[in-house]
Amino acid sequence: MFVQKLSNLKRFVLAAGAVLLMAVSAYAQNVTVKGTVTDTNGDPVIGAGVLVKGTNTGVSTDADGQYTITVPRNATLRFTGLNYKEQEVPVNGRAVINVMMQESALTLDQAVVTAEFGMKRVARSVGSAIQNVKASEIAESGRESFVNALQGRVAGMTITSTGGAPGSSTSVILRSATSISGNNQPLYVVDGVPINNNTLSTQSDFAIDDAVNSYGMDFSSRGNDINPEDIESMTILKGAAAAALYGSDASNGAIIITTKKGSAGRGKVSYSNSFRWDMPYGIPEIQTKYANGRFGATNYYYTSRYGGLYPEGMKLYDNMSALLQTGFAQNHNFSVEGGTDKVTVRGAASIIDQKGVIKTTDYQRLNFTLSGRAEVTKWLSFDGSMQYMKTGNTKAEKGLYGVLYRASRWPLNDDMSNYINEDGTMSRPALYTDTDLLNPMYALYKNYNHDDINRMVASFNANITPTKHTFIRATYGMDFSVGEYKVYVHPYYGNPASSSYGKGSLNFSKPTYRDQSIDVLAGYNNQWGKFSFSIQAGYHQKENSQKILAVYGSNFQVIDFYSISNCDPASIQTRTKTTMRRIQAISAQAEFGFNNMVFVTLRARNDWSSTLPKGNNHYFYPAVEASFVASELPFMQRQDVISYLKIRGAVAQVGKDATPLSIYPALEATDDYGGGFRYGYYGPNPDLKPEMTTSEEVGFEARLFNDRVNADFTYFWTKCENQYITAFRLSYATGFVLNNMNVGTFTTKGWELHIDGDILRLSNGLRWNLGLNMDHSTSLVTELPENVSEYYNAYTWVSGNLRNGISVGNPITTMTGRGYERNEKGQVLISPTTGLPLVSEKWTIMGDREPKLKFGLTTSLSWKGFRLSAVASGRLGATVVNGTMRDMMGTGSSWQSVEVREKGPVVFEGILKDGKENSDNPTVNTIAVDYSHYGAYTYTGTDEDWLEKGVNYLRLSEVRLSYTVPQKWIKTKTGNFISAASVWVKGTDLATWTNYSGIDVVCNSNSASLGGSGGVGIDLWGFPNPRGVAFGFNLTF
């Protein structure tokens, strides 16, 4: 009975799915073959190619390893797959052909990497470093953002999430930064179309400048909109070599994503879900010993905790916890797919609903995808996809003045969670007579920080094969999105003594982004004996258009109503920001191969960009790659330790244009009495040139011990010249404060290592695999203009005087700050009057945020249907700015400050600055200073004291246990209604082992929108990543 019902349902679902399908033609003399492709462990092989031998027709297997193909009865099927031995199976009229594929080096090198506008290249011919990530791993990670799922999985990829709040932006760097001030993020390419990965700028994308603190608000990065479930394969192209085809935007590497297009065969409906609970973790602890006050006397007038002991029995509240809750995220994915070997189609919908661990924060995402491919004629095939994405994100303010900070300042004797008075105003702490403390709970419930994005990404590809050896491929892509960003401040969120109290403010920004690209490639390839040869030429056109309409208003008439029409008309300010960037380019590539052993590829591209001055607006950049498959040599084939060895090298150059409107600054309307116009901060630069990055790399790939161990190593070095620096600071004698200039050169070098292997591979199917990714990079600034002692981004100046300053002779990831004043021998100088160390007036390099080593560990243990996997990532020798603890020390809210205070008098080690400090007999300091008598703020040392160096950490980012129900069993039990099922349970970010004392080692004081090295490595009241526990199941009908 039950089975019967299910069958009906199945029919209905299939019928619904069929509506989506295009006309499917069948041939009477043909037979439809279906089956499952598995590996030696019985795990499905995803994306394996199933081809009709001697033709170009074929399909690939789906997420469950299944395929369906219509072929002539007497055909032979070729099964291919990345990392698997090719197999040929004659059909002989059979309807079901299940295949178990052997992993093998013999074919591994034949595997193709999907790259370069969907054009496939044989892996062995590629001369630069490429890493593929299995789509299933990304989907299994269960992260809302596929980018975060890559953490630890790719050597040389550094992922820094701005925080643990839902929808946080993510900063991704491949290898190392290539720009001092600009974008260092890789290019995201979906189905051959570069997509927008913007993060809204808090500084200039609202109606008023710096409407929102760049360290306070984080607007999610648009790369996060992609649904991990839609990804079929992902290829990471590191280094500048990628740029030869994708253009200068790929100079920081590229992440090439191919989405699922549906597979041929029996129509299929899949459903999967995930339920995750997140627990707050790593929130700093507030000391409960000393009350508010100063000089040891309790006085609630002071917000700092330098008073006396809390009276016994006084009720103290855990105000930090008042902000927190258990987060919950659920995710549901549906997909329908089907087709024939000629036409396939896939439709999918996915929904995510997440509640963050900070109250009121949330994230929702809806993805609809329709994609498919069709072999229209023998010489024309077509594929396309359209994705609609809608995201909503409510966030809380982070950083200095964020909700965690404010909670830390709230007196413990007051229950902060009673945040609202009866009349709707914000409650003030008891015993505190001033009115300047702001209740963060009120901020969470009464302010509104939200963004909504509606986005459409579409791509269309046509492949024409006029003759056997030629092809033309044309791609059109469009990424269109409209965002609505709101930052509303409630009228009662403020100090009643201030003139802005009772007014409220509203910032609303509506950006429309439209990115279009057209790429046409034509090529020819052929083989003559041992020589293979292919050339191609391309024409590329790209347009990035941005239109922002932003409005600001204040003075709400109706207190609790958030709308621009509720604002005082006199307060309203607006801004429009329209930019357009266009690029035209031609490219060419030639690849020569000999004996399947030696390959040389030459590439070149010339761009014309709209953003550069007319005379300087085109730039040419070439690349050359070579690979040598040493294992093909006869003597290598005689041994069996090394089954595959490829040595490769590449030299690539890439030019980069400027951001739009960099040449001539617009005049700005003055906001001063009398009106008129004047220059803003920026000066003109009619001589702007493209910047040039030259990147070189050598490396090898090897497979050892009968393919049980894979290793890949790359050594790279890069020279980044003519650095185009935005907001380059100048002497005002130039007439301006900032300019966009070509200044500075720096070099980077480093290495990446990936190694994985099967530790165990037993005949009973038990298999234990362990993988390691490691990388290290250093950089060196070799040239800055002579007048520049330091270049920094002022928005990173958030903790003391530390900022992301760089200077010649040092890496580009340094921090500068004002350390102790020292004598010629380097001894700390002490003030003879206060006994405290003196602070230097000069900014000097304080530390390098680039860790000595970054690594990721992946492991999996599988046996029959069970699979246990884990991912961990870590760093060694990092330098992190502990701004949070510094702040808490100053205000006496940390236990550390209690310790210092109770220590009694301290004599700072150093030399008195009494005029004899540089003599042979300097006066050694003997002045004792008592911290507890320092007043309302304790002595917090200098910038030097708050850089934690030699920080090591290891984070267990994922542990997952899954069980795949045996297919036979489930099919029998459900009457073929369910063809596959699996259940899983998982933990994310379960534990971190570190010697770091702050909130989070992987932190960013700002957001991914900041260029250059940004605020990465500055920990200042960010939201730590929560611990999550999740479960879910996958069903295929």
Place this chain on the structure above:
Amino acid sequence: MKKIISIILLTAAVLSFTSCEKYLDVNTNVDAPDAIEAGLYLPGILSAYQGFYWDIRALGPLSQMMGSSSYSNFAVNYYSSGSDAGGELWRMTYWLQGMNVENMINQAIENEMWTLAGIGYACKAFSWDCIAKYHADAPVLQVFEPGRLAHDYDYQYTIMEKVREWAETAIEYLEKEDNSDYGTYLSKGDLVYHGDKSKWLKFAHSVIVTDLACLTNKKDFNEKYAQELLKHAALAIDNNASNFTVERGGGGADAQFSAYNNFWGTYRGNLTNGYWQSDFIVEIMTGTVPVYDEATGDKVKAEVPSAWTKWELNPKQIICDTSKETGHYDPRAAAKLSTTDGQYYNKMDDKEAIKDWVYFGSGFTGAAGPNGTAPNLYGFRAASPSASVEGSGRWLFRDDAPYIILTAAEIQFEVAETYWKLGQKGQALAALKKGVALDMEFTGSYLNPGKPAETSPGVFAVGGGLPGGSLIAKATYNELADEYLNGPYVNGLKESDLTLSHIMMQKYVALWPWGALEAWTDLRKYHYDIKYTGEYPKKGNGWTVSSIDQKWDTDPTKVYKGFYLAPAQVESRRGSYNTKNEGSPCYRVRPRYNSEYMWNLNSLKALKPISGDADNYQCSIPWFAYPGEMPESL
């Protein structure tokens, strides 16, 4: 097939490249202009003069016009290290005006808009004159050169020469016939004179006067500069209607942009309770400069202490004295200074009550002065001012007060000083009298008398309206002003009794506090009345690391009677300077940190005799204060 494709490709290629230029021509800003008519630059250039008021937070304490806990580094003759504090005039001259002025001038000349070109040159000249007086040495010859990243410093004399050259150019343009149609660019956009060319001409002459006036201590002043000064003074600003003042919209919280309000008004609140009237200004304006025991530096206790001072008063007061007789009281005290008396606004026309009001001046870095705590500058309380009590403020400390930049009185005192130097005492006295009368009128014109309070200060039951305001009625002020002008300190002053102190101290009072830069220039010119031998003071000759040897008030050569620097060891002015000063008072303000110390350090380092990055660069004596040429090294 191949053919077809080749043709398509070729056509596509040709088409796209012929239209390439057009396709790529999208790099223009559609939201804001990158070129405008010359006249649209003007209001921004003029409103940038608020930069003065920013930096008076440093200059007030440096010139002892104000005490400050907020800019306390300047109050102790030091600077704020690694900070842009005190760098606003730099920002104003080089950037806010900078290229905007250049563009305006160039476009105006191109379009034969001579008046506008003249205005541009006059403003440029004046702003750089301020740079020269404030920072002494600064880049001027190499500025604004496209592509240049490092700028050599020019010494003060070069800048001052340039200033006079630009002012002469301004005069030349302003004297040309100009029939351009300015529309509202001048009638509205000229926030100073609304296009009155004759007044701009006076201003241009005034720039030369004030530029030369700081050179009176130069050995060759009389022969080289004095006549030129007098020549231009005759054509300079000569009445209060021609004062160089920049209009403000005011409006408090209702103003569209907060900058419509005066930087010193209550709405923007930049002079909260971190700035006060100094003890020195209160002493001289109320005639209470005390007598010091020259052996100990202590003040001499009065036998009968008065309400406001327990000290014996110097019988030779310069501005006024405490006598109740007619003409001895200077009503500018009631207009300029704050007092906690009279706060009910019910004695605004009571002359005798007004004379009895008590004024307290602050210490160098704190509100507490030797006699009492100085109230805030907006009204009458020691507490932080707020718009609900002090309203929109009083006198120049209010939201809609214009920025006062240069006045007729100032010019007259400079004329008086020049005549004094030339030994023409009669003309000097005449100019002094004219100057005081002009300042008396100027001061009175900014009175905004408050309304009587009903119950307590700031509570206005009847009539409503904004609280706060000046404490003296206009008519009462005018009456007292006439009495004072006809009294012993002005019209009654005999040529034989005239001293340089009368001229310089009346100038100091007139400049308080908006003209702190000029006042500080005068103080430095007279080397702060430091006792030294030879041409100029230096370590060991005038000061040591811990003390300054200052002339006593009884010394007839002392210009500023009652003025003592912090380490001069007189009672209630005792203190010490930062060790890096090595005992020296401050002689110049360092250039803007984030412009020069960050991005032009090498040029700064090349300065002599003290390098720009030296610990005591702020103590380097500028050229104008050396009687002769600057030494190459010290």
